Amino acid sequence: MSDQTSMISARGLRKSFVQRSRKGPGIEFEAVRGIDVDVRRGVAFGFLGPNGAGKSSTMRMICCVSPVSGGELRIFGLDPATHGPEIRSRIGVCPQEDTLDNELNVWENLYVYGRYFGLPRDVVRDRIDELLDFVQLTEKAQAKVDDLSGGMKRRLTIARSLINKPEILILDEPTTGLDPQARHVIWDRLFRLKQQGVTLVLTTHYMDEAEQLADRLVVMDKGVIVAEGSPRELIEQYSTREVAEIRFGVGENEALAPKVEDLAERVEVLPDRLLLYTDDGERALQDVLGRGLRPETTLVRRATLEDVFLRLTGRSLAD
Amino acid sequence: MATPMPLSGALRLVDYWAIVYKRTWKGGVITSFVTPFFYILAMGVLLGDFVTADPAQLDGAPSYLAFIAPGMVAVQAMTIAISETTYPVMGMVKWQRIYYSMIASPLSVGEIVLAQLGFVLVRVLFSCGVFLAVLAPFGVFESVGGTLAALPVQLLIGLAFATPVFAFAAGLDNESAFALIFRLGMIPLTLFSGTFFPIGNLGPVLEAVARVTPLWQGVDLTRMLVLGDVDWVWAAVHVVYLAALAAVGWWLTVRRLTRRLVK
Amino acid sequence: MALVNTAVTTAVARPVRPGEAVGLLVYRNLLSYRRAWFVFATGFLEPVLYLFSIGIGVGRIVHGFEFNGEAIDYRDFVAPGMVAASAMNGALLDATFGFFFKLKYDKLFDQMLATPLTTLDVARGELAWSLLRGGIYSAAFVVVMLLMGLVGSWWAVLVVPAALLIGLAFGAVGMALTTFMRSWQDFEYVTLGMLPMFLFSATFFPVTAYPDWLRWVVECTPLYRGVVLCRELTTGALSWGSAVSVVYLVALGVGGLVVVRRRLDRLLLK
Numbered sequence: 001m002s003d004q005t006s007m008i009s010a011r012g013l014r015k016s017f018v019q020r021s022r023k024g025p026g027i028e029f030e031a032v033r034g035i036d037v038d039v040r041r042g043v044a045f046g047f048l049g050p051n052g053a054g055k056s057s058t059m060r061m062i063c064c065v066s067p068v069s070g071g072e073l074r075i076f077g078l079d080p081a082t083h084g085p086e087i088r089s090r091i092g093v094c095p096q097e098d099t100l101d102n103e104l105n106v107w108e109n110l111y112v113y114g115r116y117f118g119l120p121r122d123v124v125r126d127r128i129d130e131l132l133d134f135v136q137l138t139e140k141a142q143a144k145v146d147d148l149s150g151g152m153k154r155r156l157t158i159a160r161s162l163i164n165k166p167e168i169l170i171l172d173e174p175t176t177g178l179d180p181q182a183r184h185v186i187w188d189r190l191f192r193l194k195q196q197g198v199t200l201v202l203t204t205h206y207m208d209e210a211e212q213l214a215d216r217l218v219v220m221d222k223g224v225i226v227a228e229g230s231p232r233e234l235i236e237q238y239s240t241r242e243v244a245e246i247r248f249g250v251g252e253n254e255a256l257a258p259k260v261e262d263l264a265e266r267v268e269v270l271p272d273r274l275l276l277y278t279d280d281g282e283r284a285l286q287d288v289l290g291r292g293l294r295p296e297t298t299l300v301r302r303a304t305l306e307d308v309f310l311r312l313t314g315r316s317l318a319d
Numbered sequence: 320m321a322t323p324m325p326l327s328g329a330l331r332l333v334d335y336w337a338i339v340y341k342r343t344w345k346g347g348v349i350t351s352f353v354t355p356f357f358y359i360l361a362m363g364v365l366l367g368d369f370v371t372a373d374p375a376q377l378d379g380a381p382s383y384l385a386f387i388a389p390g391m392v393a394v395q396a397m398t399i400a401i402s403e404t405t406y407p408v409m410g411m412v413k414w415q416r417i418y419y420s421m422i423a424s425p426l427s428v429g430e431i432v433l434a435q436l437g438f439v440l441v442r443v444l445f446s447c448g449v450f451l452a453v454l455a456p457f458g459v460f461e462s463v464g465g466t467l468a469a470l471p472v473q474l475l476i477g478l479a480f481a482t483p484v485f486a487f488a489a490g491l492d493n494e495s496a497f498a499l500i501f502r503l504g505m506i507p508l509t510l511f512s513g514t515f516f517p518i519g520n521l522g523p524v525l526e527a528v529a530r531v532t533p534l535w536q537g538v539d540l541t542r543m544l545v546l547g548d549v550d551w552v553w554a555a556v557h558v559v560y561l562a563a564l565a566a567v568g569w570w571l572t573v574r575r576l577t578r579r580l581v582k
Numbered sequence: 583m584a585l586v587n588t589a590v591t592t593a594v595a596r597p598v599r600p601g602e603a604v605g606l607l608v609y610r611n612l613l614s615y616r617r618a619w620f621v622f623a624t625g626f627l628e629p630v631l632y633l634f635s636i637g638i639g640v641g642r643i644v645h646g647f648e649f650n651g652e653a654i655d656y657r658d659f660v661a662p663g664m665v666a667a668s669a670m671n672g673a674l675l676d677a678t679f680g681f682f683f684k685l686k687y688d689k690l691f692d693q694m695l696a697t698p699l700t701t702l703d704v705a706r707g708e709l710a711w712s713l714l715r716g717g718i719y720s721a722a723f724v725v726v727m728l729l730m731g732l733v734g735s736w737w738a739v740l741v742v743p744a745a746l747l748i749g750l751a752f753g754a755v756g757m758a759l760t761t762f763m764r765s766w767q768d769f770e771y772v773t774l775g776m777l778p779m780f781l782f783s784a785t786f787f788p789v790t791a792y793p794d795w796l797r798w799v800v801e802c803t804p805l806y807r808g809v810v811l812c813r814e815l816t817t818g819a820l821s822w823g824s825a826v827s828v829v830y831l832v833a834l835g836v837g838g839l840v841v842v843r844r845r846l847d848r849l850l851l852k
Contacts, residue, residue, distance in 0.1 A: 065851050085699075088697060088698050089597055090595065099693035101688070103617070108613055115609070116697035118595060354777060357778055360781075361781035361787075376643055377643070498618075498621040502627055503627075510639075515640050
C-alpha cells in the first residue's frame with residue numbers, strides 16, 4: 001500500500017515552551033527534544049508513549065498550530081511556518097478533546113466545517129451524507145451535539161476530519177475515555193480508511209490500539225524517540241516471546257524477586273507482581289513452583305508493546 | 320406548604336456555602352457595590368440637578384436623589400436575587416452538577432434549596448446593608464427606624480424574586496432563556512417600577528400594570544419606610560404580596576428541582 | 583446527477599479568501615442563533631426601554647436642557663445617547679463574554695484553526711458578526727426614533743454607520759482585552775469600565791454638569807465621542823468635532839484588531 005512519497009518529514013524537530021512565572025524569569029521546558037520522523041504515503045504511523053512524552057506537541061506542530069522551535073519539519077514538502085493554510089487544507093485533524101460546535105446540530109457541524117475548506121455547498125452536502133453513513137450517524141443528523149454519547153461524538157469528530165478528503169488523517173488519542181465497544185467501532189472505521197489509502201498518523205497510550213492500527217511505530221519518552229519499527233519488530237527486538245506473570249502476597253514481590261532472577265532472561269519487579277521474560281513461559285513457571293515458591297496467581301502470555309515500553313523506559317504506559 | 324421546612328439538613332450545607340462565599344465574595348463585591356453607587360451619582364446627583372424638586376411630583380420625596388435612593392436599594396436586592404438564582408443554579412444542575420453530589424448524601428431537595436436561598440439572602444443582606452450605610456450620609460433618609468426596618472424588607476424582596484427564578488432555572492435545559500429573564504424581566508422592572516420616576520407618569524393603564532409588579536411593591540414599601548411616611552394598609556399589602564410570591568416560588572422550586580434530580 | 587458526483591470527487595479543499603472567511607463565520611453565528619432567535623430578537627429592546635423610562639418617564643420632571651447652545655427636549659437629548667450606548671454594550675458583550683466563552687470553553691477557534699482559516703480570519707469574522715448584529719439593532723432603534731418624532735435631520739440616516747463605528751471600536755478593543763483575561767472573575771473589570779461610560783458619557787445629562795478638568799477627561803472617552811457623534815447626526819448639528827470622533831473610533835478599531843490578531847497567535851498557536 002505504501003509508496004516512497006514522504007508525507008511528513010522531521011529532522012531534529014524541537015518544541016520548547018517558556019513557562020512564565022509572575023516573579024523572576026520564565027522557565028524553559030522542552031517538550032520535544034530533537035526527533036527524526038518519516039511518514040510515507042499510505043502507512044498508518046503511530047506515536048506511542050505515556051502522557052507528557054511529547055506526542056501531542058509533535059501533533060500540534062504537524063497540524064501547523066504550533067510554531068517549530070528548532071530543527072526542520074516538512075508536510076507534503078511544505079514548511080508549516082509559511083504554508084499553514086495550504087497544509088491544513090490537505091490534512092484532517094481529530095484532536096484529543098472533541099472540539100465540536102455545541103451550538104450547532106450534527107449536520108450543521110459538518111456543513112460549516114466543510115465550508116471552512118472552501119468546498120462548494122453541494123459538494124459538502126453530498127459528502128455529509130456519505131460521511132454520516134460511514135460513521136453510522138445518519139439517524140442523528142439533526143441531533144444536538146450535547147445529546148450524543150462519547151463514542152458518537154468521537155465518530156462525528158472523525159467524520160468532520162474527513163470532510164476535506166484529507167491526504168493525511170491525524171488522530172490524537174482517538175479512543176481515550178471510550179468504552180470497549182465504542183473503541184472497536186472506531187478501530188473498524190479507521191481500518192477501512194487505511195485500506196482506502198489514507199495516511200494515518202495517530203498517538204496513543206494504549207498498546208492494543210497501536211498494535212491494532214499502526215504499521216510503523218515510534219516509542220516516545222520524555223521528548224525523544226526511544227525506538228522505532230513495526231509492532232512485531234519492536235516486540236522481537238525489545239522483549240522475549242512470552243512473559244510469565246507471578247503475583248505473591250502484598251509486599252512480598254520485591255523481596256522474592258532475587259529467588260527467581262536466574263529463571264528468565266530478565267525479571268521486572270512491579271509493585272503488585274513480577275514479570276519473567278522468557279521464550280517459554282510455562283517452563284519458567286514450573287521452575288518457580290519447583291523452588292517451593294507459592295505465588296497467589298500466575299499467568300503466561302505473549303509479549304506486547306507494553307513490555308517493550310517497560311523495557312525501554314522502566315515505566316509502564318499507564319503511569 | 321407541600322414540604323416541611325427542612326432546617327437541620329440545610330444547616331449541614333452551611334460549610335459548603337461558606338466556602339463558596341469565601342471564594343467568590345471579592346468577585347461580586349465591586350460590581351454589587353459600585354453599580355448602584357454609580358447610578359445614584361449619575362441619576363440622583365448629576366441628573367438630579369435638572370429635576371424639579373417638588374415633593375408633589377416625586378411621591379413625597381424632598382429631592383430627586385431622595386426619590387431614587389430607596390428605589391435603587393430595592394433594585395439591588397432584586398438584581399442580586401436574580402443573578403444568584405440563574406447561572407449559578409444552571410451550573411449546579413448542568414455544568415458542575417453539584418446538586419447530584421448533594422442529593423447522593425442524606426440531604427433532601429428541600430434542604431438543598433433552603434441552604435442555597437440562605438446563601439442568596441446573606442448576599443442580599445450584606446450588599447443592601449452596605450448600600451444603605453453608604454447612602455445615609457447623603458441625607459436621603461428621613462427616618463432612622465424606617466431605614467433600619469428597610470433592611471429586612473430587602474430580604475423579603477430578594478426572596479420574592481429568588482424563589483420564582485430559582486424554580487424557572489431548576490427545570491431549564493438551556494441557559495439562553497436567561498437572557499429573557501434579564502431583558503424582559505429585570506431591565507423593564509428596574510426601569511418602570513417607580514424607581515427612576517413616579518409610576519403616575521406612565522399613564523393610567525401602565526400605572527396599573529406597574530402596581531402589580533413585585534418590584535414596585537418592594538420599592539414603594541422601601542420608600543415609605545425610609546421617608547418615614549408609612550401607609551400601614553399599603554405596607555401590609557406589600558408584605559403579604561411579596562411573602563406569597565416567595566412561598567409559591569419555594570413550592571415550585573422544590574417541585575421542579577425534585578423532578579430534575581430524582582428520576 | 584453524474585455531474586454532481588464528479589464534483590464530489592474532484593473538488594479540492596483550499597485556503598479561503600479573507601472575504602469568504604468573514605462570510606463563513608457570520609453564517610456560523612447566524613446558524614447558532616437560529617435556535618435562540620428570541621435572544622437575538624429581544625436584543626434591541628434594551629435601549630428602547632431606557633429611552634421610554636429615562637427619556638420620557640424621567641423627562642416629564644426634567645427641565646432646562648441645551649445642546650450646542652439650543653434648547654432641546656430631554657427625550658431628543660437621550661435618544662441618540664441610547665443608540666451609541668447600546669452599540670457599545672452590544673459590541674462589548676459579544677467581544678468579552680461571548681468571545682471568552684468561544685475562546686476558552688467552547689474551543690471553537692481551535693476547531694477553526696484545524697482548517698485553512700487563520701487567526702486573522704477568526705478575529706475579522708467574529709467582529710463582523712458583532713457589527714452586523716449591532717447594525718440591525720441600531721437600524722431598528724432609528725426606526726423607533728422616527729416613529730416617535732425624535733429625528734430632526736436627514737443626517738440621522740448616518741446614525742447606523744456611526745453606530746457601526748462605535749461597535750467596531752469597542753468590539754475590537756473589547757476582544758483585545760478579553761485575550762488577556764484569565765477567568766470569569768476578570769470580567770468584573772469589564773463591568774467596571776462599561777457602567778461609568780454608560781452613565782457618565784453625556785448620555786443622560788450634558789458634560790456641563792462636570793467641573794472643567796473632569797469635562798476634559800469625559801470628552802476623551804470613546805463612548806462620549808460616539809454619543810456626541812450620534813447626537814450631532816440626529817439633530818443635524820455637525821461640526822469638525824464630528825470628523826475627529828470618526829477618526830478616533832476608526833483608530834481604536836484598527837488598533838484593537840491588530841492586538842487581537844497578535845494575541846490570538848500567542849494563545850492558540852503555542
